[in-house]
Amino acid sequence: MTDSKELVGDFEQALLSLDRLKVQKMVMELDESWMPIQRVEKLVAPALERIGSGWEQGKVSLSQVYMSGRICEELVDTRLPSTAAGRKNQPRMAIAVLNDYHMLGKRIVYSVLRADGFDLLDYGRVETEDLVRRVNKDGIEVVLISTLMLPSALSVKDVKARLNGAGSDIKIVVGGAPFRFDSQLWQDVGADAMARNASEIGEIIFRLTGGQS
Amino acid sequence: MKQPEITSMQRVLTTLEHKEPDRVPLLLLVTVHGAKELGVSIKEYFSRAENVVEGQLRMRAKYRHDCIYGFFYAPIEVEAWGGEVIYPDDGPPNSGRPFIGRAEAITGLEPPKVRETGCLVRVLSAIEMLKSKVGDEAPIIGVAMSPFSLPVMQMGFDKYIELMYEQPDLFNRLMKINEEFCVEWANAQLEAGATAICYFDPVSSTTITTREMYMETGFPIAKRTLARIKGPTATHMASGRCLPIVGDIAQTGTAIIGTSVLEDLAEMKSACTGNLTVLGNLNGIEMRRWTTAEAEFAVKDAIAKAGPGGGFILSDNHGEIPWQVPDDVLLSISEAVRKWGKYPLDWVQDHKK
Numbered sequence: 001m002t003d004s005k006e007l008v009g010d011f012e013q014a015l016l017s018l019d020r021l022k023v024q025k026m027v028m029e030l031d032e033s034w035m036p037i038q039r040v041e042k043l044v045a046p047a048l049e050r051i052g053s054g055w056e057q058g059k060v061s062l063s064q065v066y067m068s069g070r071i072c073e074e075l076v077d078t079r080l081p082s083t084a085a086g087r088k089n090q091p092r093m094a095i096a097v098l099n100d101y102h103m104l105g106k107r108i109v110y111s112v113l114r115a116d117g118f119d120l121l122d123y124g125r126v127e128t129e130d131l132v133r134r135v136n137k138d139g140i141e142v143v144l145i146s147t148l149m150l151p152s153a154l155s156v157k158d159v160k161a162r163l164n165g166a167g168s169d170i171k172i173v174v175g176g177a178p179f180r181f182d183s184q185l186w187q188d189v190g191a192d193a194m195a196r197n198a199s200e201i202g203e204i205i206f207r208l209t210g211g212q213s
Numbered sequence: 214m215k216q217p218e219i220t221s222m223q224r225v226l227t228t229l230e231h232k233e234p235d236r237v238p239l240l241l242l243v244t245v246h247g248a249k250e251l252g253v254s255i256k257e258y259f260s261r262a263e264n265v266v267e268g269q270l271r272m273r274a275k276y277r278h279d280c281i282y283g284f285f286y287a288p289i290e291v292e293a294w295g296g297e298v299i300y301p302d303d304g305p306p307n308s309g310r311p312f313i314g315r316a317e318a319i320t321g322l323e324p325p326k327v328r329e330t331g332c333l334v335r336v337l338s339a340i341e342m343l344k345s346k347v348g349d350e351a352p353i354i355g356v357a358m359s360p361f362s363l364p365v366m367q368m369g370f371d372k373y374i375e376l377m378y379e380q381p382d383l384f385n386r387l388m389k390i391n392e393e394f395c396v397e398w399a400n401a402q403l404e405a406g407a408t409a410i411c412y413f414d415p416v417s418s419t420t421i422t423t424r425e426m427y428m429e430t431g432f433p434i435a436k437r438t439l440a441r442i443k444g445p446t447a448t449h450m451a452s453g454r455c456l457p458i459v460g461d462i463a464q465t466g467t468a469i470i471g472t473s474v475l476e477d478l479a480e481m482k483s484a485c486t487g488n489l490t491v492l493g494n495l496n497g498i499e500m501r502r503w504t505t506a507e508a509e510f511a512v513k514d515a516i517a518k519a520g521p522g523g524g525f526i527l528s529d530n531h532g533e534i535p536w537q538v539p540d541d542v543l544l545s546i547s548e549a550v551r552k553w554g555k556y557p558l559d560w561v562q563d564h565k566k
Contacts, residue, residue, distance in 0.1 A: 018378060058454050058475070061423045063374045070375075100307055101299075104370035150498060150535050151304035181452065181474065181498035188502075 004042065012047040015068035016060065023071055027079060036079065037117060044072050045116045045202070052112070052199030066104060069111030069198065076115045091141040091209045096123035096131055098155055102148035105176050109144060112198035118205075120144070128155055132162045135170055142171045142205055145191075153178035153185060160190035171208045173201065221279035221351035222408075229445075229468055229490050231524040237516055237554035240354070240492065240528040241278040241543060244286065245305055245536045247271070255536075256300040259285050262339035269339075270346060275540075276547050279526075281347055283340045283407055284356040284533070285332075290398070291366045292332045293325045304536050313368035316376050319383045324394035327401045337405040344406025352409060354447075355402030356532075359414035360391030360438060361431040373416075377430065388434055396441045403444040411447045412439065412467065413532060418453025420475075427458055435465040447471060447492060449532045456481060463488040474530040482519040491519050494530040495546070501537040505545045512549035517564040520554065527554070 007026075014022040030039055051068050054060035095113075097106045103125070110122055123134060135143050147153040156174055163170050174191040175198075186194035192208055195201045219227075219235055227234035247268020248258035258264045269281050288298045288308035297309025313319065327333050336355075343353050358366075364373040364387060376384050399410045416422055417431035439446050448462055449471030455462060456476050463485070472481050472493030482491050495511055503511070512527065519525040527550060534543070553560070 058419065058457075061419060061426075062421045063377070063426070064423060066371065066374050067378060099301075101309055101311070102365075102370060104374070107371045149304060149307055150501075150537065151301050154303070154537070177452070178498055181496060182502075184502070185498070 008043060008046045008050065011043055012050050015047060015051060015071060016064050018064075018067050018071065020071055020074075023075060024079075027075060039079075040076065040115065040117050044075070045199075048072060048112050048115060049199035052197035056197055062104070062108075065198070066108050066111075069108050069115065072115035073111035076117075090118060091205060092139055093118065093120040093142045093144065093205070094123055094135060094138060094140045095120055095144040095146070097125045097146050098131065098159070099125075099127055099152040100147060100149045101125060105148065106144075106146040109146065109175065109195075109198040109201060113201060116202055118202070128158050128162070131159055132166070135163070136166065136168060140170055142173060142208060144173045144175070144195075144201065147174070147176040147178060150178045152176075154189060156189040156191055173204055173208070175201075220349075222349055224279055225352050225526065228523045228526055231487055231490070231522060233521075233523045233556040236556060237520050237550055238279040238526045239547060239550045239554070240280045240282075240526055241272075241276050241534060241546070242280075242282050242284070242354075242528060242532055243272050243276070243534045243543070244282060244284055246534065246538075246540075246543075249536075249540075250275075254300075255302065255304075255306065259306065259335075262335045262342060265339045266342045266346070269343060273351070276543050277551075278547060279351060281343050281351055281353045283336065283343060283353050283402065284411070285336050285339075287358065287413070288366055289332050289336065290358050290363060290394075293327075293330045294367065295325075296366065305533060308366040311367060311369040311372070313364075313372075316368070316372065316380055316383050319387045319390075322387070322390055324390050324397075327394075327397045333398065333401070337401055340402055340405040340407050353407050354409055354411050355399065355405075355407030356411045356413060357395050357399040357402070357442075359412055359417065359431070359435065360388050360395050361434045362414050362416040363391050363395070365416060377426070384430075388430075392434065392438050395438055399442045399444075399446075403442070407444070409445040409447060409468075410442055411449050411471070411532065412442075413449050413451055415449075415451040415453045417458070417462075418450040418455050418473070419457045420450075420453040420473075424458055424461075428461065432458075432461055432465065435462075435467070439466040449492070452531045456484060459484045459489065469526070471528070471532055472530060477518075478515055479518040482525060486522065486524060490524045490526060492526045492528050495528065497529040497531050497533070497535050497538065500529070500542055501535060501539070503542050503545075505541065508542050508545035509549040509552070512546055513553045513564065516550075516553050516558065517561045520556075520558050521561055523556075 171192045173193045175195045193204045224234040224238045248255045250271045286306040296312040299307045446467045447469035448467040469490045474494045474496040
């Protein structure tokens with residue numbers, strides 16, 4: 001039986017090579033006793049985590065991260081219908097791009113989280129007021145905000161202020177280039193956490209919600 | 214007898230020859246700060262060539278750095294194609310909704326004609342006026358987005374990556390169109406008086422694209438495009454990493470490489486010595502909260518790592534200073550270059566890196 005570490009490594013390489021057929025074959029060939037959520041937890045999620053770390057270290061490119069995430073999202077959608085794949089006790093979550101039109105980071109995070117069994121609302125591009133209105137209306141507990149431009153990143157401060165003003169306890173997790181280049185910025189804008197890559201978010205959500213997910 | 218100070222142009226040219234001029238050149242790539250100088254909104258600032266001319270001249274006098282930046286804003290190139298530009302109050306104009314909605318639209322796409330496009334003519338007019346004021350005293354830098362990186366604004370980053378990997382015919386057609394536009398745009402700026410063109414190519418960086426994919430795409434595109442640009446070029450990765458491909462970039466015909474703060478400047482200089490001049494790599498995002506001491510340290514550290522032997526120009530790592538960076542930080546940077554950047558850099562050996 002293939003060592004699980006070796007299996008994850010092979011799966012990672014298949015993703016980085018964008019070999020969809022091999023990716024699907026590897027998932028199909030797993031022991032039949034593996035429940036869908038186990039296939040996600042033991043194979044898909046660890047491989048994406050390794051890819052995310054690889055990008056952090058400059059060994060993997062963003063285009064590989066994006067395409068890998070997309071392939072895994074497609075896999076989860078076709079092989080793991082949401083009712084079967086869903087993690088138990090998830091916080092109610094949403095993801096959004098604030099103010100600018102650069103969607104790539106959000107798409108990557110969305111794909112990776114979906115592949116990891118999370119459900120979340122995708123708000124697309126929103127401005128500050130609209131974001132605050134929607135998270136309150138939808139009963140969101142954790143909002144993930146992606147930005148590419150520094151002014152958009154600084155607008156998170158306004159989001160936080162408006163949520164505080166409404167007595168909301170919604171947790172804000174931020175990510176994107178400005179936060180990567182200034183490790184203090186997420187605190188300056190009042191966010192609750194920052195994710196350097198998509199694979200970190202699961203653990204962050206777990207921490208912010210007191211181990212809820 | 215005191216030697217007359219050399220001009221900024223002479224300083225930069227000597228550096229490009231990998232020789233040591235009087236001091237390390239400083240290119241402060243300021244754009245929106247010009248609106249602050251004139252006391253107008255960012256949108257109003259860029260609406261008239263005369264505003265940008267006045268802003269650039271005032272900023273050069275104030276910060277005493279070594280270039281004039283003829284760059285307006287990145288999405289001016291999608292504006293030329295009919296795309297949307299958003300003008301925030303506190304940052305550079307940003308591209309709006311991508312104008313290529315479906316990849317199939319690429320089949321019928323044609324590039325705009327530079328000299329018939331109002332927003333581009335405004336840039337050319339600014340460069341002409343700047344040349345008449347500055348002459349050959351300082352380099353005037355024009356900017357052109359690479360054909361390989363422009364699609365991020367034309368169609369959105371995610372759709373573009375999918376195009377690159379999954380629809381090669383449409384990708385190649387888009388590159389062909391973009392190459393024609395880039396060459397016409399770059400050459401028009403050189404004819405207007407720009408000294409050199411900064412070829413922005415972040416998608417070629419290894420942050421975004423694997424080396425394998427770059428060698429099939431961004432690299433041959435850069436070779437073809439830069440060969441047709443009738444003047445010297447700098448290649449800028451806009452904060453993206455490029456150390457793994459710096460040997461390849463040297464073969465594209467470019468003279469300068471804009472370097473990310475994510476990479477070690479000493480390693481970059483070592484990899485470039487004799488082939489490319491290193492431009493960079495101060496962190497523009499962090500700069501907004503630097504103290505005078507922190508600014509001085511960052512400058513001193515960069516000069517220690519890359520200054521010896523010439524072939525180094527101090528600048529920021531992204532190719533544009535953020536609006537939020539205060540004047541006193543930029544003035545501190547300028548002072549620090551004068552304090553620590555005088556050749557020969559005798560103090561470098563004792564500097565604790």
